[in-house]
Amino acid sequence: xxxxxxxxxxxxxxxxxxxxxxxxxxxxxxxxxxxxxxxxxxxxxxxxxxxxxxxxxxxxxxxxxxxxxxxxxxxxxxxxxxxxxxxxxxxxxxxxxxxxxxxxxxxxxxxxxxxxxxxxxxxxxxxxxxxxxxxxxxxxxxxxxxxxxxxxxxxxxxxxxxxxxxxxxxxxxxxxxxxxxxxxxxxxxxxxxxxxxxxxxxxxxxxxxxxxxxxxxxxxxxxxxxxxxxxxxxxxxxxxxxxxxxxxxxxxxxxxxxxxxxxxxxxxxxxxxxxxxxxxxxxxxxxxxxxxxxxxxxxxxxxxxxxxxxxxxxxxxxxxxxxxxxxxxxxxxxxxxxxxxxxxxxxxxxxxxxxxxxxxxxxxxxxxxxxxxxxxxxxxxxxxxxxxxxxxxxxxxxxxxxxxxxxxxxxxxxxxxxxxxxxxxxxxxxxxxxxxxxxxxxxxxxxxxxxxxxxxxxxxxxxxxx
Ligand code: ARG
Numbered sequence: 001x002x003x004x005x006x007x008x009x010x011x012x013x014x015x016x017x018x019x020x021x022x023x024x025x026x027x028x029x030x031x032x033x034x035x036x037x038x039x040x041x042x043x044x045x046x047x048x049x050x051x052x053x054x055x056x057x058x059x060x061x062x063x064x065x066x067x068x069x070x071x072x073x074x075x076x077x078x079x080x081x082x083x084x085x086x087x088x089x090x091x092x093x094x095x096x097x098x099x100x101x102x103x104x105x106x107x108x109x110x111x112x113x114x115x116x117x118x119x120x121x122x123x124x125x126x127x128x129x130x131x132x133x134x135x136x137x138x139x140x141x142x143x144x145x146x147x148x149x150x151x152x153x154x155x156x157x158x159x160x161x162x163x164x165x166x167x168x169x170x171x172x173x174x175x176x177x178x179x180x181x182x183x184x185x186x187x188x189x190x191x192x193x194x195x196x197x198x199x200x201x202x203x204x205x206x207x208x209x210x211x212x213x214x215x216x217x218x219x220x221x222x223x224x225x226x227x228x229x230x231x232x233x234x235x236x237x238x239x240x241x242x243x244x245x246x247x248x249x250x251x252x253x254x255x256x257x258x259x260x261x262x263x264x265x266x267x268x269x270x271x272x273x274x275x276x277x278x279x280x281x282x283x284x285x286x287x288x289x290x291x292x293x294x295x296x297x298x299x300x301x302x303x304x305x306x307x308x309x310x311x312x313x314x315x316x317x318x319x320x321x322x323x324x325x326x327x328x329x330x331x332x333x334x335x336x337x338x339x340x341x342x343x344x345x346x347x348x349x350x351x352x353x354x355x356x357x358x359x360x361x362x363x364x365x366x367x368x369x370x371x372x373x374x375x376x377x378x379x380x381x382x383x384x385x386x387x388x389x390x391x392x393x394x395x396x397x398x399x400x401x402x403x404x405x406x407x408x409x410x411x412x413x414x415x416x417x418x419x420x421x422x423x424x425x426x427x428x429x430x431x432x433x434x435x436x437x438x439x440x441x442x443x444x445x446x447x448x449x450x451x452x453x454x455x456x457x458x459x460x461x462x463x464x465x466x
Contacts, residue, residue: 005087005111025078027328028085034121034218035089035114036068038197041217042109045209051107060105063097070096084324086111108207109200112231112319116196119327121218123240124192126334131185131466133341134178134247138463140349141175144168145456150449152434153268153358154367161365164434167358169447172455174254179462181247186466188239195220196230202318203227231319234312237326241305244333248294248301251344255291255298258351262288268358272350275343290347297336304329362434366394368404371431371440381419389415405432 007013014022040061047057070076070092082088094102145168155165195218198204198211204227211223224230261268271288279285308329311322369390376386392415397404413422431437442448445455 252298
């Protein structure tokens with residue numbers, strides 16, 4: 001019963017109130033498989049140290065096999081009286097192997113090193129799932145960028161028309177941070193790849209066990225260098241939580257863009273029916289719920305990270321029970337991302353852009369003013385003056401409620417008269433198209449079509465390297 005793990009010096013079991021507070025099986029049961037894998041590796045370490053005979057080890061392994069079967073088919077479940085997944089599994093093992101043999105498994109390990117190892121094992125496995133879902137999203141963005149070809153759109157800063165850009169360029173601006181999130185997960189794994197098993201409660205173990213071998217069996221390439229750090233550090237968990245929150249933020253930025261592009265006023269993008277929702281009262285409505293949920297869930301992913309950091313701040317170093325609070329934060333993040341990403345990627349893969357509308361809007365709002373200034377610079381006008389002359393063009397056009405290309409040749413001749421001969425002034429029209437503007441931004445990383453094709457190839461290359 002309740003005294004199974006630590007009853008010796010106690011005269012009573014825990015109060016019902018304590019048991020309720022202490023209990024974590026409702027969320028940590030998902031570590032059961034990793035716990036059993038850890039127990040198997042630990043049993044073999046006990047065997048190699050001579051603490052289990054050959055026969056005992058064999059019986060222990062088949063008992064663990066049986067326990068795994070019972071966990072798999074659901075016939076073994078945590079009970080009300082089990083404090084955590086480790087307590088429950090110990091009860092299960094004792095029931096199968098008997099008190100004498102089953103009771104030998106706990107030698108040389110503590111729930112402190114166990115739980116620190118289990119959360120890493122679980123997170124490392126799920127980080128691969130999350131990474132691959134993020135890569136699906138990156139691929140969907142790359143495909144959309146390729147499908148966009150040389151289509152231009154209004155590029156914005158401060159939400160105001162700034163300079164025309166390629167739609168592909170804008171889409172890739174969302175692919176890159178998501179690709180970096182995946183690279184962050186890959187890099188994170190190097191630090192998560194150290195087994196706390198063998199750290200014991202905090203000071204290490206005396207039983208001559210071989211933590212290296214246990215680490216290898218559990219997929220770790222090394223053992224924690226410091227047993228106190230091994231049991232107490234949760235920066236590994238927090239770093240994962242940061243990457244998950246960052247991915248949430250990156251997805252949320254894209255969501256906001258899609259929501260705006262999808263409004264009637266913008267009408268840049270249409271979402272596929274299968275990835276939009278209707279209204280229960282307004283028959284005409286087609287809502288971008290996936291993008292809104294993604295934007296909302298970013299808040300929750302950030303909350304998980306900040307909650308965890310707040311838990312860790314100020315903890316004395318070695319295990320304290322506060323550390324039990326690390327798990328729900330990252331479980332929630334993983335659950336959130338594993339449900340969100342497939343829907344989100346589906347929405348991105350199936351959305352369709354109105355290229356004509358994008359092209360029509362791209363040069364408007366005086367978005368070609370920089371092109372006029374830079375054209376003047378190429379004619380030898382110092383930029384300070386060029387900026388001013390281009391501004392004068394904007395002022396004139398705005399006053400007439402016109403766009404820049406509506407200005408007459410003599411308007412340009414007049415504005416540029418201190419710097420250029422009249423017959424040269426009208427040549428500025430050559431840069432007064434969105435496509436021409438985009439073509440001219442051909443420095444590395446720029447929005448010129450050949451540069452955008454290069455960056456797509458570079459992203460695909462990084463994708464292949466992962
Ligand atoms: N369930 C605990 C956790 O998740 C591990 C148990 C350690 N408990 C203890 N009293 N040392 O962190």
